[in-house]
Amino acid sequence: MKTVLVSGCFDVIHGGHVQFLRDARALGDRLVVSVAGDESLAQHKGRCPAMPEAHKAAVLRALACVDEVWIGEVGPPGLDFLPAFRALRPSVLAVAGDDPYGPEKCELVRGTDCQYVVLRKTFDGEPITTTEIRRRCRAPEWVPLRVDFAGGWLDVPACAREGGRIVNCAITPGLSLQDNWLAPGSGLGGSAAWAALQGQDPVEAELAAGVGWQDPAVQAETGMCVWQSGPRPRLEMRDPGDWLAGRMAIQKAGNGHQTASIAGKGRDLDGIAYAGLVAAEAAQSRSLPQLAHAMEYSYRLQLGEGMAELPDVDGTLGRKYLGAGWGGYALHLFGVRADRDAFAAAGGLAVEPYDRWSGQ
Numbered sequence: 001m002k003t004v005l006v007s008g009c010f011d012v013i014h015g016g017h018v019q020f021l022r023d024a025r026a027l028g029d030r031l032v033v034s035v036a037g038d039e040s041l042a043q044h045k046g047r048c049p050a051m052p053e054a055h056k057a058a059v060l061r062a063l064a065c066v067d068e069v070w071i072g073e074v075g076p077p078g079l080d081f082l083p084a085f086r087a088l089r090p091s092v093l094a095v096a097g098d099d100p101y102g103p104e105k106c107e108l109v110r111g112t113d114c115q116y117v118v119l120r121k122t123f124d125g126e127p128i129t130t131t132e133i134r135r136r137c138r139a140p141e142w143v144p145l146r147v148d149f150a151g152g153w154l155d156v157p158a159c160a161r162e163g164g165r166i167v168n169c170a171i172t173p174g175l176s177l178q179d180n181w182l183a184p185g186s187g188l189g190g191s192a193a194w195a196a197l198q199g200q201d202p203v204e205a206e207l208a209a210g211v212g213w214q215d216p217a218v219q220a221e222t223g224m225c226v227w228q229s230g231p232r233p234r235l236e237m238r239d240p241g242d243w244l245a246g247r248m249a250i251q252k253a254g255n256g257h258q259t260a261s262i263a264g265k266g267r268d269l270d271g272i273a274y275a276g277l278v279a280a281e282a283a284q285s286r287s288l289p290q291l292a293h294a295m296e297y298s299y300r301l302q303l304g305e306g307m308a309e310l311p312d313v314d315g316t317l318g319r320k321y322l323g324a325g326w327g328g329y330a331l332h333l334f335g336v337r338a339d340r341d342a343f344a345a346a347g348g349l350a351v352e353p354y355d356r357w358s359g360q
Helices: 015-025 038-045 053-061 082-088 102-109 130-138 190-197 202-208 214-221 269-285 288-304 337-345
Strands: 003-008 030-035 068-071 092-096 115-119 143-150 165-175 224-228 235-239 248-252 316-321 329-334 349-353
Touching: 003 015, 003 082, 015 030, 015 092, 015 115, 030 053, 030 082, 053 068, 092 102, 102 115, 143 190, 143 214, 143 269, 143 288, 165 190, 165 214, 165 269, 190 202, 190 214, 202 214, 214 224, 214 235, 224 269, 235 269, 248 337, 269 288, 288 316, 288 329, 329 337, 337 349
Parallel strands: 003 030, 003 092, 030 068, 092 115
Antiparallel strands: 143 165, 165 224, 165 349, 224 235, 248 329, 248 349, 316 329
């Protein structure tokens, strides 16, 4: 009887694993799987398993292509299957093409009668890894959106300014998979929120898209935040943002935009840095007038880039386009709730600061 031996963590068993095991079984008459035990997985991966070893073994035994399952033991990295290998003396040791311990396994069979076979990892459906599954399991059910008051663009690595500050705030309403009400390119952090809901790393997703990190940073931290300009998020201060309750509303301001597509437009980054510093001081002192001044300064810079003027709104202390501007939404900051509510009743959308620590 020709015995085929495979080994692996099989931490969250998925379709790719099943295809690999079926292909391995086709190489012989009997397939034996050595699955990493809890201790060996913790030793080599540096974390606890997603599934306890007994559960993984039970699932593997239930597969028609698997004839026997062994639990791997602590040993040299990638070789926790040695007890099964020595006891069974298999005819074939099969590995996946992306096995990080392929060289060690190949060396193990050298000089023996065991054939070393590398199987191409294929799957008819969408490929996925255990790491991706674990990320999806950690994906939130809901993500807040965000408004930015000043300093935008300084979170884009190519536009970073030493000493610059970005000031923003997480807001409700937010997004969920069931309630994705926001149009793309709105300037409210929708793409970062969607990446988080999909189980991706939103900071990496945004940077890979050629935009900045401020959206996923404040969506994860929540509250009103001041960030230091640079290639990665560095939080300087956070505030629950409760003093902004009843003071903010947004309005649709035109077509959507994609930040990466307008990154090359000429803009006054020094002026943006100044506005960010003014807004940071406003956050420190919780000053609505100073925050409004930073917003208005930012807005004038946006007009200098060629954006259309926003309408005057009764009771507005400050206004600006959100995100990179050029469409999407605009933010209005009001002195009193009554004016904000009147604006919302006339077609705007009231938004409130969101702080996960205080439940606001």
